[in-house]
Every structure is written in structure tokens, then in C-alpha cells.
Amino acid sequence: MRRLGQLLVKRFRRTMPGPWRLSLIPVLALVTSAFLAGHALAETPQYGGTWMGAIANDPPTLDPAYSVAAVDGMLIALLYDGLIGFDTEGRPIPNLAARWEISEDNRTYTFYLVDNAYFHNGKHFTAEDVKYSFERVLHPDTASPRTWVLDRIEGAKEFMAGQASEVSGIRVIDPYTIQITLAEPFAPFLSMLGMPAAHIVDRNEIEKYADPRTDYAFNPVGTGPFKFVSFNPGDRIVLGAHEDYHAGRPYLDGIVYRVISDQATLIAEFEAGTLHAVGLSAADLPRFRNDPRYRDYIQTQNNLWLYFIGLNATRPPFDDVRVRQAVSWAVDRELLAETVVKDTRIPAKGPIPPGLDGHREDLVGYGYDPEKARQLLAEAGYANGLTFEVHMANSDVNVQLFEPIQQMMAAAGIRMEIVLRDFSAMLADTTRNAIDAFYASWGADYPEAENYLYPLFHSDNFGAGGNRTSFSHPEVDRLIELAQRTADRDERIALYHQIEDLVLEQAPRVFLFYGQTWVVTRPEVRGYQLYRIFNADKMTGIWLVE
Amino acid sequence: MSRYFIRRLLLVVPVLFGVSLFTFILFFIVPGDPVLSVVGERASPETVALIRAELGLDKPLPIQYATWVGRALKGDLGRSFLNRRSITESIQARFPVTLRLSLYSLAIAVALGIPAGVWAAVHKGTWIDAALRNVSLIGVCTPVIFQGLALQYIFGVWLGWLPVSGIGDGSWRHYLLPAVVLGTNIAAFQARLSRAVVLEVLDQDYIRTARAKGLSQRVIVYKHALRNAMIPIVTALGGSLGSLLVGSALTETIFALPGIGSYTLDAVFARDLPVVMGAFLFQAVVFVGVNVLLDGLYVLIDPRVRYD
Numbered sequence: 001m002r003r004l005g006q007l008l009v010k011r012f013r014r015t016m017p018g019p020w021r022l023s024l025i026p027v028l029a030l031v032t033s034a035f036l037a038g039h040a041l042a043e044t045p046q047y048g049g050t051w052m053g054a055i056a057n058d059p060p061t062l063d064p065a066y067s068v069a070a071v072d073g074m075l076i077a078l079l080y081d082g083l084i085g086f087d088t089e090g091r092p093i094p095n096l097a098a099r100w101e102i103s104e105d106n107r108t109y110t111f112y113l114v115d116n117a118y119f120h121n122g123k124h125f126t127a128e129d130v131k132y133s134f135e136r137v138l139h140p141d142t143a144s145p146r147t148w149v150l151d152r153i154e155g156a157k158e159f160m161a162g163q164a165s166e167v168s169g170i171r172v173i174d175p176y177t178i179q180i181t182l183a184e185p186f187a188p189f190l191s192m193l194g195m196p197a198a199h200i201v202d203r204n205e206i207e208k209y210a211d212p213r214t215d216y217a218f219n220p221v222g223t224g225p226f227k228f229v230s231f232n233p234g235d236r237i238v239l240g241a242h243e244d245y246h247a248g249r250p251y252l253d254g255i256v257y258r259v260i261s262d263q264a265t266l267i268a269e270f271e272a273g274t275l276h277a278v279g280l281s282a283a284d285l286p287r288f289r290n291d292p293r294y295r296d297y298i299q300t301q302n303n304l305w306l307y308f309i310g311l312n313a314t315r316p317p318f319d320d321v322r323v324r325q326a327v328s329w330a331v332d333r334e335l336l337a338e339t340v341v342k343d344t345r346i347p348a349k350g351p352i353p354p355g356l357d358g359h360r361e362d363l364v365g366y367g368y369d370p371e372k373a374r375q376l377l378a379e380a381g382y383a384n385g386l387t388f389e390v391h392m393a394n395s396d397v398n399v400q401l402f403e404p405i406q407q408m409m410a411a412a413g414i415r416m417e418i419v420l421r422d423f424s425a426m427l428a429d430t431t432r433n434a435i436d437a438f439y440a441s442w443g444a445d446y447p448e449a450e451n452y453l454y455p456l457f458h459s460d461n462f463g464a465g466g467n468r469t470s471f472s473h474p475e476v477d478r479l480i481e482l483a484q485r486t487a488d489r490d491e492r493i494a495l496y497h498q499i500e501d502l503v504l505e506q507a508p509r510v511f512l513f514y515g516q517t518w519v520v521t522r523p524e525v526r527g528y529q530l531y532r533i534f535n536a537d538k539m540t541g542i543w544l545v546e
Numbered sequence: 547m548s549r550y551f552i553r554r555l556l557l558v559v560p561v562l563f564g565v566s567l568f569t570f571i572l573f574f575i576v577p578g579d580p581v582l583s584v585v586g587e588r589a590s591p592e593t594v595a596l597i598r599a600e601l602g603l604d605k606p607l608p609i610q611y612a613t614w615v616g617r618a619l620k621g622d623l624g625r626s627f628l629n630r631r632s633i634t635e636s637i638q639a640r641f642p643v644t645l646r647l648s649l650y651s652l653a654i655a656v657a658l659g660i661p662a663g664v665w666a667a668v669h670k671g672t673w674i675d676a677a678l679r680n681v682s683l684i685g686v687c688t689p690v691i692f693q694g695l696a697l698q699y700i701f702g703v704w705l706g707w708l709p710v711s712g713i714g715d716g717s718w719r720h721y722l723l724p725a726v727v728l729g730t731n732i733a734a735f736q737a738r739l740s741r742a743v744v745l746e747v748l749d750q751d752y753i754r755t756a757r758a759k760g761l762s763q764r765v766i767v768y769k770h771a772l773r774n775a776m777i778p779i780v781t782a783l784g785g786s787l788g789s790l791l792v793g794s795a796l797t798e799t800i801f802a803l804p805g806i807g808s809y810t811l812d813a814v815f816a817r818d819l820p821v822v823m824g825a826f827l828f829q830a831v832v833f834v835g836v837n838v839l840l841d842g843l844y845v846l847i848d849p850r851v852r853y854d
Contacts, residue, residue, distance in 0.1 A: 057812060060584075060629045068586025143596045145585035214630040233629075233636065234804025234812075235713050258712055260802040264691075268698040268710045424578035424817055431579075445588075455588060465588055 043526065049544035051255040052275050054266055058233050058259055062220040065137050065144040066213065067196035070443070073535035078239060078255070080199035080222030081246075083111050083130065084190060086536035088529050089355055090304070090447030092190050096125065096200060096223065096246070106185035106487035107154075113176040117246035119202045120227035125246075126175040133200045134180075135159065135167055143213075146197035152189065154181045185485045187492055191446040196535055225250045225540050234259055251527075251543035276525050276544070280518040282344040282397075288520050298520045301530035302354050304444035305515030306452065307345065309390060310469040312436050313508050317386060318469075324507040325366075326376040326386070327437075330412035331405055332368035333512055340401050345513035350500045351452045353514040355532050357489065358449035358496035365504060365511065373412035387415040391429065392439035394420035402439070431463035433470055441515070442466070447533045449496045454480050457503055471508035554841065558834050565830040566618070569823055570611050580627055580817040601627055603819075614823060623824035628816050633824040636809065641828075643713060644798070644805035647728070648790035650721050654729025655736055655786065660779065662733070663740025668767055670745060678737060685734025690727055694800040697723045711802040724801040728794055732786045739782050743775040750774075776847050784840035791836060792829035 059072035067076050077085075085095040097111035117125035137144045138151065138160050150156060154169030169181040182189060192198065202221050209215040220228050223246065226239035239255040260266050263281055270278040280288055280298070288294045311318040311327060318324050333347035349365030352358045377386055392398045402418050409416045421429075429435045444451045455466025458480050462470050476499060483495035521528050527541040581598050589597075598604045602613065617624060623633040666678040701723060702710035714720045747753065748771055756766050793807025806825065813821035844851045 058629065068584075068589075143593060143600065145589035145593050145597070147590060147593065148588055214625070217630060232804065233631070234640065234808060235802075258802065259804070260711060261808075262711075262800050262802070264695050265698065265711045265800055265802060268695070268703055269712075271699075272703045272706065272710045274710065422576065422578060424582060424815075425576060427582065428577045428579050461588070464582065464594070 043545070045251055045526065045543045046545065047249075047251050047543070048253055049251075051252050051539065051542065051544070053255060053257045053277065054260045054269070054275055055237070055257045056259075056261045059231075059237070061217040062228065062231075063212070063217045064133070064196050064199040064201060065142055065146065066217070068145055070534045073196040074537070075237065075239075075257075076196045076199050076220075076222075077224070077535040077537065078226045078539060079220050079224045079228055080201065081117070081224050082195075082199045083113075083193050085538065086191075086194050086447060086531065086533050088301070088531050088536070090191075090444075090532040090536065092194060096130075100190075102190075102487070106187075107183075108179060108181045109189070110173075110177065110179045113178065114246050115176050117223045118244045119205075119223050120221045120242060121202065121205065122244075123202055123204070125200065125223050127172040127178040128175070129200050129202060130178050131167075131170050131172055132203045134170055134198070136201065136206070137197050138167060144197065146195070149192050149195050149197040152182050152184075152186045154183045156183070185487050187484060187487055188446060188448040188450045191448045191451075194533075194535070195446055225538050226255055229254070245540070247540065250538075250540045252539065255539065270520065270522075273522065275522075277519050277521040277528060280520055282341055285343055285518055294520050297523060297525070298518060299528070299530050300516055300518050301532060302346065303515045303517045304353050304355065304447060304532050305441050306348065306351060306353055306443075306511065307441045307513040307515065308348070308351075308439075309510040309512065310430065310438050310440060311508055311510065312430075312433065312469050313472070313506075314433060314470045315436050317380075317382065317388065318436060320380045321506055322376045322380040323382065323386065325505075326373040326380070326382075326412065327409070327414065328366040328507045328510045329369045329373040329376070330409045330414055331366075331510060331512065332408050335368070335408075336401065336404060337513065340404055341513065344516050344518065346516060348511040348514050350504055350511055351456060351509070352449045352496065352500060353444075353452075356444075356447060356449045356452075358493050358500070360497065360500075363500070366507075368408065370408070370412035373414070377413060382413075385413040385415060387417070388436050389417045389419050390437040390439055391419045391421050391426045391435050393423035393426065398439065427468070430468040433463075438468070440468075443515075444533060450480075450484060453496065453499050453503070454484065457499070457508065469508045471506070473502065473506055476502050476506070551838065551842070554838050558831075558838075561834055562827060562830050563615075566615065566823060566827050567611070569826045570607075570614070573817075573819055573822060574607060578817050580819050583816050583818075584627055614820070618824075618827065623827070624820040626813070626818050626821045628818045628821075633821055636821075637806065637824065637828050640804055640806050640809050643803055644791060644793045644807065647721055647724055647794075647798075647803065647805060648787060650718070650725035651728035651732065651790055652783065652787055654725055655732035656783065657733075658730065659733035659736025660740050662737040663742075664744050664767065664772060666737065666741045667744035667748065668763070675741075679741075682734040682737040685730050686738070688731070690731070690794075690796050691800065693727050693730070694724070694797065697726060711800070713803055720803075724797050724803060727797055727801075728790065732783075732790075735786075736779070736782065740775065740779055743778050744771055747771045747775045773847075777844065780843060780847060781840070784836060784843070788833045788836040791832045 055071050057071060059075050060069060061067055061072055062075055062079060064076050064080060067073055081096045083095060083097040084092040087093050096113055096117055098114045099112050101110045113127060119125060134150050136142055137149065138147055138156050140160060140162055147160060151160065153167055155164060155167045156169065158164040159167045171179045173179055200223060205221040206212045206216050218231050225242050225245045227242050229238040229240045231237045236259060237257045241250050241253050243249050260269065266275070266278050267284055269275045288298060311324050313319060337345055337347045349363040377383065390402070392402065399418065406416050406418065426438055430438055442452065442456060455461050457467060457471055457476050459467065459472040459477050461467040479495055479499045479502070483492050483499065486492040486495060517530055519530055524545040526543050526545060529541065531537050581594055581601070581603060585594055585597055602610060625632055662678050662682065666675045669675050698710045701708045708723055709720050712720060753766060753771060756770050793805050793810060795807035795811040798805040798808040799811060806829065810822070810825040813825060
């Protein structure tokens with residue numbers, strides 16, 4: 001998805017319980033809150049109240065077909081539903097599809113849909129809506145940037161090229177059954193159906209506008225637990241409870257998201273009691289942890305952000321694998337995690353973050369070994385030391401992180417110069433293959449290891465596709481493609497491990513950290529949970545104590 | 547005099563033209579692709595090409611600029627690349643916020659700054675003068691971010707008297723803290739300027755004459771001295787108003803106010819070319835407009851001022 005310049009872009013991730021989980025959530029919430037509040041009496045969830053939240057910037061759109069940013073993905077999950085949702089860990093759970101079957105050859109998915117879902121305009125949801133929504137994303141006139149979410153469906157390519165009037169792989173069996181056939185097996189497909197682009201829209205609502213891209217964008221109508229009420233750009237977006245939500249009306253009467261981009265202002269608003277929850281930065285965390293008013297209401301969750309230094313494999317000096325390895329050996333991730341980014345980052349061993357199938361707790365990866373780095377540099381012809389520039393977004397946080405790394409590198413005979421940049425300009429430079437090294441991060445679009453390995457390391461994805469280091473390795477390519485086609489979970493995980501080992505050996509990126517989210521909630525909040533993936537929270541389990 | 551103003555207004559045209567051309571060139575000198583923020587990662591090259599064409603970014607730069615100028619001359623500032631909203635409508639929605647914030651800030655600046663400066667001048671060399679000078683020095687030096695945060699905590703979090711940020715229902719209470727931040731900074735500057743100007747005037751012969759006539763200190767200062775000190779003070783206030791009206795990006799961001807400043811800043815970060823162009827053009831119009839009006843105001847303040 002989007003790598004982020006830490007200062008400029010603050011993103012929020014949250015989620016969704018499917019129908020069968022809904023009954024569980026109040027129970028969990030209750031147990032948690034009773035525990036947190038320190039009293040043993042069970043609490044009954046209450047209806048009512050308005051959730052006060054904040055988003056860092058205006059959503060550019062609320063139309064699933066055009067959603068590419070985390071902020072609109074998060075809102076789309078509240079306004080619409082997908083066939084699947086995600087639990088807190090990022091595993092697919094039922095949503096508009098109550099259950100599904102996958103054929104023997106792993107190409108055909110049969111979804112059995114709920115029969116009690118309604119759009120906010122009262123229209124009944126059926127399989128035809130799924131077909132329309134998916135074909136709309138793929139249709140050339142829509143010009144959706146997210147065709148790649150659905151273009152592996154059989155017949156999608158012909159439809160996109162205007163050679164077919166329908167996507168042959170999407171078959172409506174009856175109003176509550178839809179069958180989707182892929183051109184070839186693609187294991188992450190189910191997870192991808194949870195992406196914003198695969199959320200279900202109502203044809204009538206789209207077609208009533210001459211220019212939906214402009215006019216539908218802020219008049220969204222979905223089947224989600226909350227319906228759109230109003231949006232005042234730069235100020236707030238207001239949502240109201242969907243009384244007929246298929247998994248039960250949410251406890252909250254409504255949600256107000258204020259647009260606040262300054263972290264210090266967010267914290268002040270929270271302390272003034274005007275926000276129900278706020279994300280904590282590394283700088284805020286110690287104070288809240290030591291404050292008896294707040295310390296019992298802090299939650300944390302590993303998120304799916306991977307932080308790394310990218311090394312351009314096509315340009316000297318990093319076209320030599322030994323030089324790349326040397327740089328990987330020259331960073332003391334453990335020490336940085338204990339000091340600079342205390343508690344908000346976990347040292348990374350490889351590209352697959354914890355929580356995803358394929359992550360290995362026992363992976364060794366690169367430690368801090370300046371001697372080994374020197375030795376590798378000497379072998380590569382840099383006995384007298386190496387000098388390189390690392391580009392990054394211009395922020396204090398980045399400088400605080402990289403000054404110690406500079407020292408660590410120096411001990412290995414590497415002179416690393418920090419170049420502070422405008423983030424989007426830096427990304428443009430990586431696309432043009434114009435810089436040697438850069439610091440960025442990668443967050444999941446859908447919770448699968450494949451969403452890291454394929455975009456970041458496959459040679460099909462140079463530049464904006466995700467592979468900004470122009471790393472190319474035929475065996476890595478082959479194994480990734482094989483893993484995508486492998487439906488058997490264990491076999492696929494074994495392939496992920498093979499790919500990860502190869503990537504570590506080739507070291508096109510210096511894997512630094514995995515991200516961790518910290519949120520503090522007001523004492524009156526019950527049932528709040530943190531989700532690994534940004535668009536998973538449906539806010540249906542949250543309720544407020546009077 | 548009307549000839550003078552017609553000439554002034556005609557001169558505005560090349561200024562606006564220059565601002566827009568400069569903005570356009572600057573936008574393309576700085577690397578970064580506006581399409582990227584629209585399509586996100588992993589969009590197919592065909593989609594990127596399609597969007598590029600749709601936004602008109604596939605045309606040569608001079609043609610892009612000429613197209614923009616052609617539309618702007620007809621009063622059409624176009625739509626945002628990012629959210630496709632009409633830029634004219636966005637400016638119409640956001641400028642009243644900036645306008646109100648500016649007027650409140652200016653009122654605070656006038657109410658605090660000018661009396662403080664005059665008072666310090668009259669009591670030159672006393673402890674009052676020293677105290678006011680030091681306070682105003684602190685006012686000039688305090689960063690907006692720090693002052694904003696301090697006010698948010700004191701009045702928003704601890705005392706709970708005023709909202710921490712946001713526009714809320716649009717009442718004056720939401721504007722007070724940011725107006726104090728902006729207003730006190732200007733007031734501090736105004737106080738120092740007023741003091742210097744009033745002191746200079748008090749040294750003039752006609753003041754000595756007035757004193758010799760036995761006029762009271764009050765009449766001398768407020769009737770004779772201050773009136774003659776007004777030109778530089780009004781000039782400075784006008785300059786401040788001009789800067790306020792183009793929007794204070796930092797203050798609007800800290801206080802989460804949907805004004806022109808935060809609108810422009812967000813657009814710059816998002817590489818939203820038409821918004822950047824439209825917002826800068828609008829700001830140039832406002833800034834130049836304020837200055838032309840100010841020239842007119844001099845005539846009212848000082849009968850000696852004549853324009854030919």
C-alpha cells in the first residue's frame with residue numbers, strides 16, 4: 001500500500017466482526033472492561049452515544065473503486081461491507097458471505113451470502129450487487145486504480161480490454177449464492193476480497209450521477225454498520241448507525257471523526273475528554289503509562305508495518321551483494337528498539353511481520369556485527385571504507401533514528417550520509433532509479449505474507465509496483481509465483497520461508513523494525529479492540545458507559 | 547486619484563500572472579508525481595496513463611499552463627486532482643474561517659499592541675516601559691507551536707473553558723485561542739513599533755508648542771501625537787492583515803481549523819496542482835487587494851497624502 005513519511009502521514013487502522021463473532025464481542029469487552037476497571041460485576045452493553053474519533057486528513061473519496069489511502073479504507077469499512085471481513089489478527093471472517101467453499105483445484109470460490117443485508121437506502125442486497133461492484137472496478141470506463149485486486153478472476157482481462165460484456169468468472173447462481181472462478185489458483189485471493197476496492201456498492205446509487213467519480217464520492221451508500229450523514233472538509237465527517245445492519249445494529253448511535261493532523265492537538269483533545277481514543281506516539285507513551293488516570297486504558301497491537309532501508313541493487317555500490325550484506329550487519333536493531341524507538345517498534349529479522357502466516361519467531365536474520373561488515377566490505381573492494389547517501393522524509397523522528405545508525409555504521413567503516421527530502425519527491429527518485437538508498441516503510445493492503453514478498457521483491461514490480469530497489473532474482477520470482485498458486489497452507493508457508501531465506505541472503509533491504517500501535521481510550525469506552533489491518537474495524541462491538 | 551487607483555489595479559494583472567507562473571514552474575521543478583497520490587501503489591501502467599491523461603498531465607507544460615490560465619480567466623479554477631471537489635467552492639467554504647480568524651486576531655493585536663506601545667512611550671525609561679518592552683520581546687519570540695500548545699492545555703484541558711481545537715458550531719469560542727496566538731504575536735510587534743513612532747513624534751517641535759500652550763498630557767498624546775503616528779502603525783497593521791488573510795497554515799493546522807492556510811498546506815503536500823495554483827492565486831488577489839485598500843485609507847488618515 002503506501003509507505004509513509006512518518007511526520008507527514010499519520011494513518012489509522014481499525015476493524016470488523018462478522019456475524020458469528022458479534023455475540024462474542026460484548027462478552028470479551030465485558031471481561032476486559034471488568035478487569036480493567038477493577039470491578040468484578042458484569043456489565044451489560046448499552047446502546048447509545050456518539051463515538052468521537054479523529055482522522056489525520058480528509059478522505060479523498062468514499063467510493064470503494066477509487067480508495068487507495070488508509071483513511072478512506074478505514075471509513076469504507078464502516079460504510080460498506082465486503083464478502084469477508086477480518087478479525088483482530090487479520091484472519092478472514094464471514095461478512096456479506098456467511099460462509100464459502102473453495103473447489104478442489106483451488107480456482108473456484110462459492111460464496112453463500114447473508115439474506116438479511118440492506119443498503120442504507122433500504123434496497124435488499126443480493127448476489128447481483130457483488131457482480132456489479134466487481135465488474136465496475138474492472139470496467140475500463142471506471143478507471144479504478146485497484147483493478148489488480150480483482151483482475152485474476154477468469155475473463156477479467158478480456159472484460160478490461162473491452163472484448164467481453166461480462167466477466168466470465170463471476171457467476172450469480174441464485175440471489176444468495178455467487179461463484180467466482182480464478183484464471184489460475186491464487187492463494188491470497190480470499191484476503192484480497194477484504195480490500196476497500198472489493199466492498200459492495202449499489203448500482204442505482206452510482207448510476208444516478210452523470211459523473212460518479214466526482215458526485216458519488218461523498219454521497220456513499222453501502223450496507224455497512226454506519227451510514228453517511230455529512231462531511232465538512234477539513235473539519236469533520238459524521239456517520240449514523242445503520243438500524244438494519246445485517247449483523248445487528250451497532251451499539252453506537254453515531255460516529256464523528258474530526259480532522260486533526262497535529263499529534264499534540266490530538267493528545268490535548270483526548271485529555272480534554274473530547275475524543276474517545278487516540279493513538280500514542282513513542283514520545284507520548286511514557287507519560288500516559290505513568291499516569292494513573294490513563295495507564296489502565298492503554299492497548300497495543302502489532303500492526304503490519306515493515307520499516308527498512310532500501311538498497312538499489314542496480315547501482316554501485318549496492319549492485320554487489322556483499323556490500324548490501326555488510327550494511328545489513330552494521331545496524332544494531334535491538335539497541336535502537338530499546339532506546340530510540342522504545343516500545344513502538346520491534347526489531348525486524350526479515351520481511352514478514354509477526355501475525356502473518358509465514359512469520360518465524362525463530363528466524364535469525366542479521367545481528368549487529370561490525371567486524372563481519374568490514375570483512376565483507378574488504379572482500380568487495382571497500383577495504384578503506386564505504387560512503388553512501390540514505391534519503392528519507394524530512395522529520396525529526398527520522399533524524400533521531402538515523403543519527404545513532406550513523407554511529408553504528410561508522411564502527412563498521414561505513415560513512416552514511418543522511419539526506420532529508422520531501423517524501424513524495426524521494427519516492428519519485430526511487431522510481432527513476434536515481435538514488436542508492438532510502439528509508440521507508442511498507443504496510444499491508446491485505447494481511448498476507450504474499451503482500452510483502454510479491455510487491456517488494458518480484459521483478460514485475462519495479463518502481464511504483466513496490467520493488468523500489470529494482471531487485472531482480474529469477475529464483476525469487478519463480479518461488480513467489482509458485483507460492484501464489486499453492487493453495488495448501490503448509491506448502492505455501494514452506495515456500496514463503498524459502499523466499500525469505502533467499503531475500504535475506506540477497507539483502508536488497510535492511511529490515512529494521514516491525515510496527516506496533518498504541519492507543520489509549522477514555523474510561524467510559526468498552527469493547528474497543530485494535531486490529532492488525534487498517535480497514536478491519538467495523539466499530540460494532542464498541543459501546544459507551546453513561 | 548481615481549487614475550492612480552486604476553493604474554494600481556492594472557498593475558495587479560502582471561503580479562497575478564507572475565505568481566501563477568512562478569507557482570506552476572516551482573511545482574514542476576520539485577520532483578514528485580501528482581498522479582501517485584491519486585492512484586496509490588501497484589496501479590497498472592495503463593491506469594496511471596489513463597489518469598494522467600484525464601488530469602491533463604500528459605500534455606507539454608506550456609500547454610498545461612495555458613489551459614489553466616484560459617480557464618482561470620473565465621473564473622474557473624478547476625477541480626482538485628485528489629478529491630475532485632470544485633476549488634472555487636472549497637475556497638468559498640474555507641475563506642470565511644480565515645477571514646474571521648484574521649479579524650479577531652487583528653482586533654486583539656490593536657487592542658493590546660497600540661495602547662501598550664503608547665503607554666510605554668509616555669512612560670519612557672520607567673519600569674512600565676521596561677516591563678512592556680520585555681513582555682513584547684517574549685511575544686515576538688515565542689514560537690506559535692509552543693504558544694498554541696500552552697493555550698490549549700491551560701484553557702482547553704485544565705480549565706476546560708474553551709475548545710482545544712476545531713471549528714465546532716462556528717462560535718467565537720472556537721476562534722479565541724488561535725486568535726490569541728496570532729493576535730499576541732502581532733500585538734507584540736505593534737507595541738514595539740507604536741512605542742518607537744510615538745516617541746519620535748513626541749520629540750517634534752509642534753508637540754513642544756502644544757506643551758508650551760499648556761495642553762494636558764492626554765490631549766497631547768491622543769489628539770496630536772497619536773494621529774501623526776498612525777501612518778506607520780496602519781501600514782504595519784495592513785501588512786499584518788494581508789498576511790493573516792492568506793491564512794496561517796501553522797496555526798490553522800494546530801487548531802484544526804478548515805481555513806485557507808491548512809487547505810493550501812495539505813494541497814502542497816499532496817501535490818494537488820490545481821488546488822495549489824488556485825489557492826496561491828486567490829491569496830495573491832487578497833494580499834494585493836488589502837494593499838490597494840490600504841493606500842486608500844492613508845488619504846482618510848492623513849490629508850497631506852495625495853495620489854496623482
